[in-house]
Amino acid sequence: MPVISVPQAFNEEDLYVDLASMSGHRLFLKCEGFNFAGSIKLKAATEMVESAERSGTLKRDSILVESSSGNLGVALSMIAASKGHRFVCVTDSRCNLTTRLMMEALGSQVHVVSDEGAAGGLLGARLAYVRGLCASDDRHVWLSQYTNDDNWKAHYFRTAPAIARRFPRLDVLFIGVGTTGTLMGCARWFRSWHRPVRIVAVDSVGSAIFGDPPGRRMIPGLGMSVRPPLLDEEYVDEVVRVEETDTIRTCRSLARRGFLFGGSTGTVVSGATSWLARHDTRGLTPVAIAPDLGERYLDTVYQTNWVQGVYGDEALAPQGPPRRGVSAS
Numbered sequence: 001m002p003v004i005s006v007p008q009a010f011n012e013e014d015l016y017v018d019l020a021s022m023s024g025h026r027l028f029l030k031c032e033g034f035n036f037a038g039s040i041k042l043k044a045a046t047e048m049v050e051s052a053e054r055s056g057t058l059k060r061d062s063i064l065v066e067s068s069s070g071n072l073g074v075a076l077s078m079i080a081a082s083k084g085h086r087f088v089c090v091t092d093s094r095c096n097l098t099t100r101l102m103m104e105a106l107g108s109q110v111h112v113v114s115d116e117g118a119a120g121g122l123l124g125a126r127l128a129y130v131r132g133l134c135a136s137d138d139r140h141v142w143l144s145q146y147t148n149d150d151n152w153k154a155h156y157f158r159t160a161p162a163i164a165r166r167f168p169r170l171d172v173l174f175i176g177v178g179t180t181g182t183l184m185g186c187a188r189w190f191r192s193w194h195r196p197v198r199i200v201a202v203d204s205v206g207s208a209i210f211g212d213p214p215g216r217r218m219i220p221g222l223g224m225s226v227r228p229p230l231l232d233e234e235y236v237d238e239v240v241r242v243e244e245t246d247t248i249r250t251c252r253s254l255a256r257r258g259f260l261f262g263g264s265t266g267t268v269v270s271g272a273t274s275w276l277a278r279h280d281t282r283g284l285t286p287v288a289i290a291p292d293l294g295e296r297y298l299d300t301v302y303q304t305n306w307v308q309g310v311y312g313d314e315a316l317a318p319q320g321p322p323r324r325g326v327s328a329s
């Protein structure tokens with residue numbers, strides 16, 4: 001039983017859900033939402049802040065600033081509060097109300113941009129605001145999750161070795177993509193492992209990460225409207241793209257089994273399940289990374305009126321029976 005004195009010291013690293021009965025395939029879901037920040041973003045936030053402290057970039061009077069669709073913002077709010085730093089989170093109108101309120105409760109200042117017409121979309125508008133803050137006062141320290149190598153190193157040092165310890169015969173790893181920190185850290189680590197691992201990136205339709213034109217995306221978390229600077233496609237074996245309606249159906253179907261996961265997790269599970277349905281899965285050990293939990297999506301993904309209004313009734317249609325490729329062993 002861990003006893004801690006700072007919130008970032010606790011992170012459940014060894015919890016997996018066996019989805020065989022729910023997805024119809026052997027599939028282990030690594031749950032990354034069980035920490036005080038509620039998502040996998042705690043790891044990137046901790047690594048980036050502690051590295052900036054070690055290098056002297058982050059000083060006592062510094063003001064942390066970051067662009068985030070929400071989850072990194074919550075993690076940084078928590079760490080900033082714990083370490084006594086000020087933090088300004090620049091987010092956009094897709095950020096869930098609960099997420100914004102959490103950041104404010106932790107003492108952060110939240111700035112919401114909503115200018116969709118700006119060059120580079122909402123992300124471009126967020127980055128322009130961050131640059132403006134940094135230019136206005138040199139106490140601002142921008143960790144820049146999109147370009148910061150400590151983002152992927154967090155997963156190289158922690159996430160990938162933890163999966164390898166638990167699944168020494170891992171064959172396929174499904175990883176959702178945003179900044180691609182999780183993807184690049186895990187892909188680099190498994191590249192030099194004792195056996196080959198197929199790295200499957202799971203992205204949302206409407207994301208421009210792998211070169212598609214950007215389109216409408218309403219669920220925050222995965223996906224990006226530009227190509228992420230951290231991405232090196234040479235490490236990626238395959239990309240699966242998931243419609244937001246499939247994300248919603250998957251989240252709601254997992255919730256009916258008592259597992260209230262977040263939108264990013266619904267996307268990864270949907271992508272992994274569709275990949276497994278197209279492949280011969282005999283003897284295969286597949287793991288998917290679940291980055292978040294469901295509370296922050298109660299007013300969107302789990303809100304029937306919101307889903308009907310945005311996607312129509314089709315998104316509420318129950319998922320068909322699980323497709324059985326090869327039974328779980």
Ligand SMILES: Cc1ncc(COP(=O)(O)O)c(C=O)c1O
Nearest residue numbers: 071177178179180181182264291
């Ligand atoms: C909940 C959640 N999961 C996953 C991701 C994407 O992870 P990464 O930025 O490491 O690609 C994000 C990105 O913001 C996120 O908020």
